[in-house]
Amino acid sequence: MAEFLSTRLSTDGERRPFADHGHAVLANAGGAALLYSRFEPGWRWSQDVAPIVGTERCRVHHLGYVLSGSMHIVLEDGTEADFAGGDLLDIPAGHDAWVTSDGPCEMVDFSPDATRYAVARPKDIAAPDDPAMTLVRRGYEAFNTGDVATLRSIMAHDVLQHVAGHGRFAGTHKGIDAVLDYYGKLAESTQGTFRCDLIDVHGDGAGHVVAMHQMSATIDGVKRVSRGSIVFTFVGDKATDLLELHGDLPGDDAFFG
Numbered sequence: 001m002a003e004f005l006s007t008r009l010s011t012d013g014e015r016r017p018f019a020d021h022g023h024a025v026l027a028n029a030g031g032a033a034l035l036y037s038r039f040e041p042g043w044r045w046s047q048d049v050a051p052i053v054g055t056e057r058c059r060v061h062h063l064g065y066v067l068s069g070s071m072h073i074v075l076e077d078g079t080e081a082d083f084a085g086g087d088l089l090d091i092p093a094g095h096d097a098w099v100t101s102d103g104p105c106e107m108v109d110f111s112p113d114a115t116r117y118a119v120a121r122p123k124d125i126a127a128p129d130d131p132a133m134t135l136v137r138r139g140y141e142a143f144n145t146g147d148v149a150t151l152r153s154i155m156a157h158d159v160l161q162h163v164a165g166h167g168r169f170a171g172t173h174k175g176i177d178a179v180l181d182y183y184g185k186l187a188e189s190t191q192g193t194f195r196c197d198l199i200d201v202h203g204d205g206a207g208h209v210v211a212m213h214q215m216s217a218t219i220d221g222v223k224r225v226s227r228g229s230i231v232f233t234f235v236g237d238k239a240t241d242l243l244e245l246h247g248d249l250p251g252d253d254a255f256f257g
Helices: 112-116 131-145 148-154 176-189 249-256
Strands: 014-017 022-029 032-039 062-068 070-075 080-084 088-091 095-099 105-109 155-163 171-174 195-203 208-219 222-235 238-246
Touching: 022 112, 032 112, 062 112, 070 105, 112 195, 131 148, 131 195, 131 208, 131 222, 131 238, 148 155, 148 176, 155 176, 171 176, 208 249, 222 249
Parallel strands: 155 238
Antiparallel strands: 014 022, 022 032, 032 105, 062 088, 062 105, 070 080, 070 095, 155 171, 195 208, 208 222, 222 238
16 A cells, blocks of 8 residues: 655754754655755865764765755866755765855755765775776766766776667667767767766675666757666676666657657
8 A cells, every 4th residue: 555654854854963054954754865954154064074974075976956045066176166046956976065155055955875964984884885886986977978988998898788678779789889889879869968867876796786877868959857777797897788777768769769
């Protein structure tokens, strides 16, 4: 029997105070989890959260929405951006941030990583990502930026990528050149708009990884956003097999024709 599940953030959530200048509250209801954060003027991650978690940069991948106020973000490579009330955001792990508004910056975060925000990880527990998971994260970044050299360094020369369905790209692409050609055709058919943005990564520590992503693309003025995943098999530091799965395979097939 189906059931309704609900949680009241203000009374049932787990409050996580920062060292200063604000706090976060985490709540979950069934498969939904949400982190609400209130960052007061003067808040800076490296001063108010770093002492709690013990890392130099925030290692949480944020997917969220800014309710009010504004914030400046700086990534490890020096890339900078500003976000303000009304902005939907995707912020990679590895950043510092600080409030730039005169009033509080309020934000909600629905990333799977948000459950780990502003809480210390025991020093005797390894980092969440195993080596294969780290490679998958690099691969998604390389795919979205067109970094072919990195993609070649991650995949085996005889890699297989299995594309489900009955669309124009369906079938098994055999060998790294065939896989890269498939990626090129995805870009060409969508006038360069095709993206696969990573949502979450799961691994078993033995070379098997499931990556959950959101696909977005536009063809002839029609935009599609859908969810999917890829099951990766690694041998050593090389991906040997990629199996695509779709949340709406018939819809994706129809979109690509």
